[in-house]
Amino acid sequence: MWAMILASIVGGIPIMIQAYQALRNKVISIELLVSIAVIGAFFIGEYYESGIVTFLFLFGAYLERRTIEKTRKSVKSLVEMAPTTALLVDESGEAEEVDIEFVEKEDRLLVKTGSKVPVDGLVLVGEGFVDEATITGESFPVKKKVGDHVFAGTILNNGTLQIEAQRVGEDTTFGKIIELVEEAQDSKSVMEKFINKFSKYYTPVVLIFALVTYLFTQDIRLAITILVLGCPGALVIGVPVSNVTGIGNGAKHGVLIKGGEVMDRMNQVDTMVFDKTGTLTQGTTAVTTFISLEEEEEKSLAYLMAIEKESDHPLAKAIVAYLGEKNIRNPYPVQSTTVLEGRGIQAIVQEEEVLIGNERLLKEQALTIAPKTQKEIQAIKEQGNSIVLVTVSGELRFVIGVSDEIRPEAKKALMKLRKMGIKRFVMLTGDNQITAQAVATQLGIDEVKAELLPADKVKEVQKLKDTGHIVAFVGDGINDSPSIALADIGIAMGSGTDVAVETSDIVLMRSSFDELVHAFGLTRATIFNMRQNIGISLATVGLLFVGLFAGFIYMASGMFVHEASILFVILNGLRLMKFRVK
Template identity: 35%
Template structure:
């Protein structure tokens, strides 16, 4: 059976649901995917457990549940998260309404306490009861389902204990802060799932299907079958993986390979769904159905990576496994043992036991981590470092290996002219002028790079006439009466005679990882010169890598580009590299690295999305695609590689602050716990222990706002 689950905010939610389901008779093979909100399980025939029982237990845990509409979901359909839940604003959700309601009650209580002191506590008490009720119910359900010491149990006991001894304001603050934290996690989880929906949108919804007689009709992409023929016009996205059976063109495959330079494609070449056809008209024979195409596989990879990733559980949740039962046991023993064993006064020891519960109030402890995280996130945002939550910020500081994509990450993502070589009587400026003239009518990235380079050099670009193109091979034009062309070396060999020296120059430039275009005089069948282009490293890339090395972080470049280009860039930056990688190859290498290292991945392309999700932490360049930004755990909004080092430094500073806060929170509580048990301090000191610890951790966390980045860059 398959169910859609709503309201899962973190990986611990998965554990709560699974722990409850495995205790139910007849249920096995429970698989819960946090990213897609899908639950799959096997229900034995004839079992006493019915589907309605499954829905009831999940709802009692505080989650929404419905039977999945499609019980045979494929990789292409699992991303179809119900539109109703995806479109809700935060204040329209159950948790949003709860936070707004509690906020109104808190504000009313403070106003009542100010103007009508005798009634203020009653409004605080109402806020506590209204806010804590769902958590109490959830805590009791979790206890029956096998999770007795959940964070909901800790918060409920602390809030009700504070209310019982007359500290309604304190209890209301605890409930409100906890509710806000749950809401923020819910919003973050929704943003994370948006990446999968963005991936699915890359494939067009319809395709032009060709029948055997050559007729054309628009059909939904989902209706395409293997061996169907589809027409792909200039500007269209390919609707399916397949093979070209007619036509030639240049395709922008950046959605798949991440490389910025379009690839020439002709008869018999394989093409991928989601690629953009730039110039020629193509007929493609469908090779894979929608559920199996490249984009669907990438979607599936992202979902798998997000499902298998285990983010660091919230500190208080982990600690409460020991903290909650220990404190509750100490409080119970404090109330019972002296009166029963020694005939002590019940009122005195009940008072002390309740004081211990107040000392155990998790307000300072709950704030110890979020206060530091909030300050760290604010400091990062000022520097253009966007981090999606505390888990990511914590992990970044622990990474000791970072994998970088090449194009658009370590490099600028745009080809630039690096060399102009003149043959014969021509000079450098003449070659650039003529080539720019021929390319002036083309929208190809290489053509635009040549034209922009000529303009930047203030070189006159003469007018061209009779411009045309041989798809994927060359651009032609008549300039000052001369029939010229700018084409690939392969095209040049077919229309001109190249000397061995010219061949050697072409090979030298290509060995440097550069794309070579040849300026040709087609009438005289002669090569006039060469133009070499390459996507150059960002200006700050080498500085960033050096700083990371000094911080004890090793780096490697993972790219789908050819080995020669990758080697040239990696050698220039002084780093290791792996080239000619498909998305699944990057995942394999990252998995290998994760066996011995805590790994971060930095990328910007759609093809990087699975790798960003697979790494312990994914970091996207701010100028990258929406999918990369949604899938990643952090984004560098200013598009600077040096910000990777700043991000690591910020994370390490934040973690140090968190450790200090935990010591403050638990240290003060430990001291006053002992003094309360022995009667040296009373209830008002217990309140001071909590509020004092809260003030300390807050002030300490605010120090992070002064973070200036990594020294020296």
């Protein structure tokens, strides 16, 4: 008996402190219910019940803390992987180890075999294979050579690199991933917000119910037992565990989900809208057709090379690679360049105007295309190529066909998504209608809108939303950022670019359709898991009250069942850690 009295006091004090702190903030908490029940049981001489109740309640709280810690391991492991030192190369070529805080932009750093890349940077010297699992979730090493980008926190498996620091500290992709996942796990889902609001009203109702029961029955033991059994512990812990575990699973597999509200919205998506270049296709374009319409083409080719070398667009890179193979140089400096959104580039070289772009650009400039050339362009488009037209001083000089390989996993992934509940697939692209339709036909996409400017894509997304669809827009996170921001869910296919991380709701770090399938499946599984936990919690409370009034549930046994339900919803939530789409 004395042991139980001591247990009641030692266990009850921290519970009562928490209840008092909640009351100071005008919150009637679960701890208040338990505190009143323990004090009441203590003063009527039910020391065994009061001791067991305090132990079980504290043990349940301990399990909750351990669970949250376990589900946050994905973030902790990321933080532990953050590099703390770097080898700084001085002007004489000597490398000195310094703390990462002292590294600045444009510093030259040495990375040895087996060590972590300390910053986001550009490879200046050397080559090697880098494990980028911390960034992409993919442990297969990636070869890096001069001119390639490397990311902080990745590991150089073999080789030696000298890199130039471009982003340091919290500005690195790795730093932003850590920040993003931490914020996401702290954010609350719609269900979690509802449960928190529900518990604020539910707890006072239990108090009133216990008081009314005592007034009618004069049975203090029954009233105290109602307070114990009425604690919504499983209800309060079940939803957050599912939310945090689901986000942790995503981070582990290269899918960054920005919080519980994103989970809710993604689960409701019925329409997925895709950009074409770099999303449905690889983004690794190549020139397949090059038609010259002039005999003395050397100067025009040099103009083209000079302008396209200044662009990062996939089509420009393909043209530069093609001209490089033909040993075309660019001796002429570009005097000015104007990017014409969704159409191409207007530049001045050697006082001559050069236009590089699509057919829309030529129409706007009132430039005509000969019937023979029109037929050639039509034939190139029918083969699934994008068209690039080049004019110099108002005359069409080159017709270029550029192809972009469809992602090999895209078709299978879209079939999976359709089986999982996506009803409609739409492609919005700035490319021509024939090329876009060829890609859509291969992938089984329902609707195609081609030759669109970024502003036109925004209008199309808004139209879909206005007709009642819940829309997810999947793009590269750069040119499509307005559409990504407008959609109900913005998904960036990109290796953690700044714009992708900032504007999207979900970032697919490997730019993989398998990640897209995992993201959709994970959100559906997480929401279903939350609903399961809510059902288990409410059913347990209901059964406990039935058992209490039927006479086969008492204070201690009821508290045991109550805490067992908490453990059950925790274990149910933790199942999400091993979730993979079948």
